[in-house]
Amino acid sequence: MAGVPANLEDMLKDAHLPALLTAMVHITGDTGWLRPEWAPTYNPMDRADLGIPEERQAEARKAVAEAIRTHLGGKPLQMANPDTATLRRQMDFVAGAPIPEQYVDFLVDELTLDGRSTKDPQFEQPQLKAAARKLNVLVIGAGMSGLLAGIRLSQAGVPFQIVDKNADVGGTWFENTYPGCRVDNSNHMYSYSFEPNHLWPQHFSPQPVLLEYFRGIAAKYDLRKHIRFETLVESLAWDDGRAVWRATLNGKDGRTEIVEANAVITAVGQLNRPRMPDIPGLGSFEGPAFHSAEWRHDVDLKGKRVGVIGTGASAYQFVPEIAPEVASLTVFQRTPPWGLPVPHYHDDVPDNMKWVLEHVPYFDKWYRFYLFWMTTEGFLPMVKSDPAWTGPATAVGPENAMLREMATLSLQAQIADRPDLADKVIPQYPIGGKRAVLDNGVWIAALKRDNVSLVTDKVTEITAKGVRTADGVEHEFDVLIYGTGFQASNFLSFLKVKGRGGRDLHETWGGDAKAYLGMTVPGFPNFFITYGPNTNIVVNGSIIFFSECSVRYIVGCLKLLAESGARALEPKKAVHDDFNRRVDEANAGWAWGSPHVSSWYKNSFGRVSQNWPFGLIDYWRATLAPNPDDFVLEKTPEPVA
Known part of the structure; x- marks a missing residue:
């Protein structure tokens, strides 16, 4: 049987057993794989401990190995798309406990068994496609969020260009090259949900590997033709009369240029401006x-x-x-x-595990589902303040x-x-x-x-x-x-932004950056921020998840413009203010909001300007699609007769 290792049972020891057993339901069409005696009971401080007796694990792997041999020998999948009841059983089995009903649609969307997701742009109607082609979007930054925006805009048929100050893509993974630099989120989650990598060399990859991943993404989606490298966006100014943003760019040759766009997406991250400590004598050291x-x-x-x-x-x-x-x-x-x-944290992903990820259908999806669910709320309840x-x-x-x-x-x-x-x-x-x-x-x-x-x-x-x-x-x-961190609270500090009526963004913020859902600001039409105020996470999930939700919402706003015929949108001030009031109230209820703790999560006013104080599911729901009632939509003026 070509392609099936002779020592398959031994190889399966390196694979996550509950995800393997769940994948067998798809391969065989038999829900009997979800036996209670094979169900995991996880230790939250030791993810390697499945809570399944060793003899049971050996029994399960033997059965799995036989099913895989049969499938790879030519037997087709028996259950590609399980019914709702079966899917619920599979989810509960991998999670090791019943998943609350309110999480089901959220997790099914993240699982993407059929390859489709709410994060895919929906611009199918001919009239919508035609309207999308008339838009022009400027994306600032070619890191993780900027590349993602480029992919989704391309899929939606919206013309765009990306500008980045660096000489290559990758953002933080291009800039940070210090020894030992690596991601602190499992790589099988710290990757786009629609672009898994079955060959991650380590569970938590070092910087060079992550940079290569994003370079590969840029190549696969042919994004480089849209990117202007070594170019700095110095300022943005909204033209009230024409409803366009005028961006002043400074290229690597030192020349400035003005470009126009209907909308701007900033994708510059929070942790990209080094913070030097306020210590007397700074700069006086004679050595490097x-x-x-x-x-x-x-x-x-x-x-x-x-x-x-x-x-x-x-x-x-x-x-x-x-x-x-x-x-x-x-x-x-x-x-x-x-x-x-x-x-x-520094361990290699075993070659056996890579083989299973690549060759066993649906295993990669259920393994990622396991990682995702275990960190969806993660340790969140354990950092909640008790009044x-x-x-x-x-x-x-x-x-x-x-x-x-x-x-x-x-x-x-x-x-x-x-x-x-x-x-x-x-x-x-x-x-x-x-x-x-x-x-x-x-x-x-x-x-x-x-x-x-x-x-x-x-x-x-x-x-x-x-x-x-x-x-x-x-x-x-x-x-x-x-090693003194970054100017995390100084959002968009490098960028001069003048909105409606010449209003200055940083004067508006007054050092206390706020945005509706972390993305939009009253008085700044068609201006969108990814990884903006209060969209950071502390102990749950992956920031890529947040970026995917944000970009889905932003593309949804562009769709709203195209559908409504409006030329500009901005959040209503009351909606923006009410959202931030709720965020502040909620942040006070977490460890990071404690008045006795100072950290970069708080700005100079002591306000938590970084963190999202609700669950991942709440951000997912809030960003499914923009609510037109949340926005002021500006129509194109009627021509004078």
């Missing part, structure tokens, strides 16, 4: 000094005395990478990060305290031989209050090295020779690296 997002590969760290300021997500990744090669490494920490135990909580301020509720205890036990096990580190690495703020990182032990292992020091005294000054701390000690270095 750089931010991790602008890594200097021309600076050889081997044998050097290196100082690192900051212990956020980037430092958490690059410190373990550089620690073995430097002479000494001193890490200056203001507050420690919470690490969520993910033992396989009745009277426990210590290190937690915001009983479930949060339980999650804290589990994460603390993991950290304590890693420092059992170094109790002196306990006060330095175990946070005293509620888990979820700041961005958590994925912990597989390499961070603590790096801090325990003989050539690494963790300093928690406040940095008071940058000197010519290094860093001075509050205890008066001057730490001397050869190289200084800032």
Whole structure:
């Protein structure tokens, strides 16, 4: 039997068994694969533990192997599209528990068994197609969201061009090249829902692999012909009389150019402008000094005395990478990060698993469904504030305290031989209050090295020779690296935007960016933001999911323009204001909204301007299609007789 490995049963040990068994329903047409004794009972802190006895697993894999051999030997699929009752059973089986009814349509849409989704543009009618061809859209940014916008606009038949300041696609995965840079969301979810990759080399891929994925996407959808690289959009101005945006572009040759578009989509992300700390003497260090997002590969760290300021997500990744090669490494920490135990964070995806993903029909969809459901709400209930909580301020509720205890036990096990580190690495703020990182032990292992020091005294000054701390000690270095994050709350800070009547976007925001559904702003017609205010996620889901929902909604707005014959739309101020009021009220009920916690989730006013405070399902529902009643639609003026 060509193409079927002789050791198939052994190969299946690396595949997610509940997803395999569910795929067998499609292959054989038999729902008997969904046996109660084969159903998983997941451990939320150990995704490798299926809760199925080993003998049962062996029994199931033997049966699966035989069914796969039969199918690959020439027997066709028996149940490509199961009925609703069967599909519900399959979903419950993979999830390990009954899925609440309100999630079913949302999850079926994400599963896309028939290859179709609500995220696919619906521009089939001839009149609509003709109206779409008359539109012209400017997309700013060729990263994950910009490429996605290009794909969907192309599918809808809407003319567009993409402008990017970089020399290639990829956005954050083009710009961030520091050692150890990788995604912190499982790659089988951190990829477009309609473009799975069965050959991801690792569960959480490093930057070069992610960049190649997005380069491949740009090539497959022939997007490069629409992209102007090394071009900066300096300003946007709305022409009230003609209802178009006039964009001033600055090309790589230094020349400026004005282009016009009916609509603008910004796809520039939140985490792309490095934030330098407000420390006296900044810039006075005489040696090489750089931010991790602008890594200097021309600076050889081997044998050097290196100082690192900051212990956020980037430092958490690059410190373990550089620690073995430097002479000494001193890490200056203001507050420690919470690490969520993910033992396989650096692990390769086994070749056996890749084979199953590629060759067993529907396995890839059900495996992704498993990952998606487990993180749809994820740890969300465990970072919810309980108004009745009277426990210590290190937690915001009983479930949060339980999650804290589990994460603390993991950290304590890693420092059992170094109790002196306990006060330095175990946070005293509620888990979820700041961005958590994925912990597989390499961070603590790096801090325990003989050539690494963790300093928690406040940095008071940058000197010519290094860093001075509050205890008066001057730490001397050869190289200084800032791992101090990004200007997350300064949305679109690089871009001058003048809306209706010359209204300035940043003056309108006054440093406190707000948008309806994170995408549209009153007074700025046909102006759409992806990954805008309050669309960040903390412990649940993938940001690609949010981008797919946002782009679906934005394309829906363009469809509304085409269908209605309007030339402009903008959200009603009352709708915008009511939405943001509800967002603020809801954000106060989470760990990250606690008044006792400061983080980049909050802007200079102390308002949580980053995070979405509801479930993924709520954003999915809210972005299915724009409600015309939410908008002011401007019709084309009648010609004067």
